[in-house]
Amino acid sequence: MDFFSTSDGPVFGNSAKSPNGELLLVWRDEWAAGHSSTKGPFYLFTGATELCKGRLQRPNGGQVAENGSFVFCDWLFTDRLASAFYAFDYTGRILIEKKFRANLFNASISQDGAYAACQTAVNPASKHSELLTLFNLRSRAEVWHLKPAFWPETYEFDIPRSELIIRGGSSNYKCCVFNLTIAGSA
Numbered sequence: 281m282d283f284f285s286t287s288d289g290p291v292f293g294n295s296a297k298s299p300n301g302e303l304l305l306v307w308r309d310e311w312a313a314g315h316s317s318t319k320g321p322f323y324l325f326t327g328a329t330e331l332c333k334g335r336l337q338r339p340n341g342g343q344v345a346e347n348g349s350f351v352f353c354d355w356l357f358t359d360r361l362a363s364a365f366y367a368f369d370y371t372g373r374i375l376i377e378k379k380f381r382a383n384l385f386n387a388s389i390s391q392d393g394a395y396a397a398c399q400t401a402v403n404p405a406s407k408h409s410e411l412l413t414l415f416n417l418r419s420r421a422e423v424w425h426l427k428p429a430f431w432p433e434t435y436e437f438d439i440p441r442s443e444l445i446i447r448g449g450s451s452n453y454k455c456c457v458f459n460l461t462i463a464g465s466a
Contacts, residue, residue, distance in 0.1 A: 286323050287330050293321075298344045299391045302326055303370075305344040307352065312338075317357060324350060324370060332372030336364075341386055345393030349375065349417055353384035353398065361403040367396050367417050375420050378413065381406035390437035394418055395460060397444060399431050414444060414460065428456055 284291050284306045293308035304325040310318040319335035322342065331348065338355035348370025356362055363384040367376035376396070382403035389396040396415045403409045412432065413425040430453035432446030442460045447453075 284323070285328075286321070287333065288321060291321060291323070294340075294342065296342050296344055296350075298346050298348075300346050302346070303331075303344050303348055305342045305350050307339040307342050309338045309340055309355070311355075311357065322352065324348065324372070331370050332368075334368070334372050336366065341384070343387065343389045345389045346391055347393035349389060349393035349396075351387050351389045351396045351398075353387050355383065361401075361406065363400070365396075365398045365413070365415075367415060375417050376415050376422075378415070378422065380408040380411070382408040382411070385431055386433075388432075388435035388437075389417075390439060392439060394439060395423075395437050395444070397432075397435055399428075401431075412446070412458075414458070416460075423461065426458075428458075429453070430456075 295306045307322040308320050310320045320339045322339050323333045324331045336354045337357050339352045341353040344350040352366045354364040363380050365378045380400050382400035385399040385401045387398035400411045410427050411425045412428045414423040416423050430448040433449040434447045436445040444458045447455050
């Protein structure tokens with residue numbers, strides 16, 4: 281965590297840069313800072329220019345693409361196993377809002393901002409348990425969801441080949457490849 285200058289004053293928070301390093305996404309989960317009902321702010325910058333700002337209940341796991349689109353896992357103010365995935369364009373307009381009856385494990389966005397994916401954790405009482413979900417941000421729609429063999433630690437979007445490659449955190453779970461338009465392994 282670092283300090284960032286924003287239109288709301290200094291913010292001590294997390295950040296992520298776009299792959300080309302031109303954009304900076306900053307956020308703060310206020311609940312984690314001891315403010316249990318204060319929505320967390322987020323900001324998108326290009327250089328020192330603030331492009332947009334907003335608030336979510338508990339923004340976490342932010343990622344930003346080269347076109348300025350960005351994603352968050354919102355951990356919500358709840359004791360239940362629930363969360364929300366958000367994708368925004370560079371102006372802060374919501375492209376995708378998807379609520380899950382399971383906690384989000386992580387999320388990612390393609391380098392060009394065309395696709396995003398997220399992985400939920402376990403909730404035995406929900407059909408949303410352990411789902412990998414792919415979204416097309418251009419059409420603002422869910423493409424597919426499935427239960428992968430393992431939870432991804434990293435995501436690679438190969439747009440020319442129309443593939444999403446996930447990699448696990450151990451040598452037992454090396455890699456799975458999925459089509460960006462059809463559910464299932466490529």
